[in-house]
Amino acid sequence: MDKFETLTGVAAPLPMINVDTDMIIPKQFLKTIKRTGLGKxxxxxxxxxxxxxxAPDFVLNKPAYRAAKILIAGANFGCGSSREHAPWALLDFGIRCVIAPSFADIFYNNSFKNGILPIKLPQEVCDKLMKAADNGANATFTVDLAAQEITMPxxxxxxxxxxxxxRHCLLNGLDDIGLTMQKKAKVDSYESARKAAQPWV
Structure with a gap:
């Protein structure tokens, strides 16, 4: 998993509440188990x-937001089914940070495991960020995870x-496998000792 330290990029405004995972990536695209190719x-x-x-009016189809790295959305983002393809699709498009007043729990957890930073902020702060994101190509934000701070345009x-x-896992690019691999020496030692003690297993 790529590290998330400081992210600078255009933020796309999506002022919709209750954006569910079927809206993020519809069910007909769930056949793949690959994490790539879903962005389209x-x-x-x-x-x-x-x-x-x-559709020319949809925000990510507008020239200013085609390379957006940040998404600012409404409350309860990522509700619905628990499909992990939702963060995969966002990441494959290029979005590494989603800012909203609230998230569905499963989507929120899946985001961290896939290198996406979901940020919860009060509604009034999200409204301010949403307004700043309306500035199109000039809506460049910087998200500093170490400092836990967003810099607006x-x-x-x-x-x-x-x-x-x-925060530690994102800064160091550690997903569940990466965390396990940090204990590789201990795992190898245990396996060797178990094999010696129980060679028939």
């Missing part, structure tokens, strides 16, 4: 019309809280 189908039903053409700051263990 992110928000599929909002990004494309019935003929498969891009006008230089204004917004502090955020995050669990210290999750």
């Amino acid at each position: 189908s992110l928000f599929f039903e909002m990004r494309y019309d019935d003929a498969g053409k891009e 006008d230089g204004g700051k917004a502090a955020f809280e995050i669990d210290s263990f999750r």
Whole structure:
């Protein structure tokens, strides 16, 4: 998993509440077990019309937001089913940080495990960030995980809280496998001792 230290990029505003995981990545794209290739189908039903053409009014289809790295959304983002494909699709598109007043628990946990930083902020702060994100290509934000601080395009700051263990994992690029591999020497030692003591197993 890539480390998350400081992220600077355009923030796309998505002022919708209750964006569920089927909206993020519809069920017909869940057949794959690969984490790549899902970005083109992110928000599929909002990004494309019935003929498969891009909907020009959808935020991620607008030239200023095509390379967005940050998404600012409404409350209860990521509700619905527990599909891990949702953070995979966001990440494959290029989004590494989602800011919202609240998140569904499973989506929130899955985001950390896949290298995405979900930031919870009060509604009034999200409203301020949303307004700043409306500035299109000029809506460049910096998210500093070590300092736990967001810098807005006008230089204004917004502090955020995050669990210290999750912060450590993101800063060091550690998913569940990475955490386990940190104990490799102890695991190898245990396996060797067990094999010697019980060679028939």
